[in-house]
Amino acid sequence: MCILEIFLDSACPLEIMEGLKTGFISGVTTNPSLLAHMKERDNIWTFLRSLCTETLPHPISIEVMCEDEAEMMEQSQKICRLGSNVVVKLPLTLAGLNVCRFLVSEGIQVNVTLCFSVHQALLAAKAGATYISPFVGRLEDYGENGWNLISEMRQIFDRYQFRSKILAASMRCSRHVVQAALAGADVATMPAKVFQELFHHPLTEKGLSLFKEAYQNLSF
Secondary structure, eight states: OOOOEEEEEOOOHHHHHHHHHHTOEEEEEOOHHHHHTOTTOSOHHHHHHHHHHHHTTSOEEEEOOOOSHHHHHHHHHHHHTTOTTEEEEEESSHHHHHHHHHHHHTTOOEEEEEEOSHHHHHHHHHTTOSEEEEBHHHHHHTTOOHHHHHHHHHHHHHHHTOOOEEEEBOOOSHHHHHHHHHHTOSEEEEOHHHHHHTTOOHHHHHHHHHHHHHHHTOOO
């Protein structure tokens, strides 16, 4: 039976550790924008290596920071050396898919990111990507239906038995997580704020308050 996996989209060590402690987080995704906010780092590669160590044995996606194919290949190999739980994150471009095919042939896990269409997803699946990340929240921002994208990906992947996992990214709120699950995503990655939203509902808080008040009126 398949169960939706929850990944944390973060480069903050404290957020990641707190998330992993809950037992609900089974992986981590990062990107250059998130890393740019971690001002305490002295050296990006030292910082990334420490993240890989802290997240073991959970997979952590680390993205290349270049567009040229030769540079991607060189940087991907450097990323691979950061830890055994590393998933190399590549853009959904021709260069990125070429590097993806090579890394997969070497037994390396790959997350192909910035997917916005079914035909892009099909190419990434044919390249053997471990994960394919449709940015559903960003599609929603542009008035497009990201959930249809996931649903169509699910149909195609199941029909042709592609092993790539659909990793729903760009989660804006807890409702997006539900929609990703309903559409058939394998994984939903989200910021810590959205992850915390999953635990809360105003009626739960109200019910607790009422129960607490009733409890205090009991005599033992």
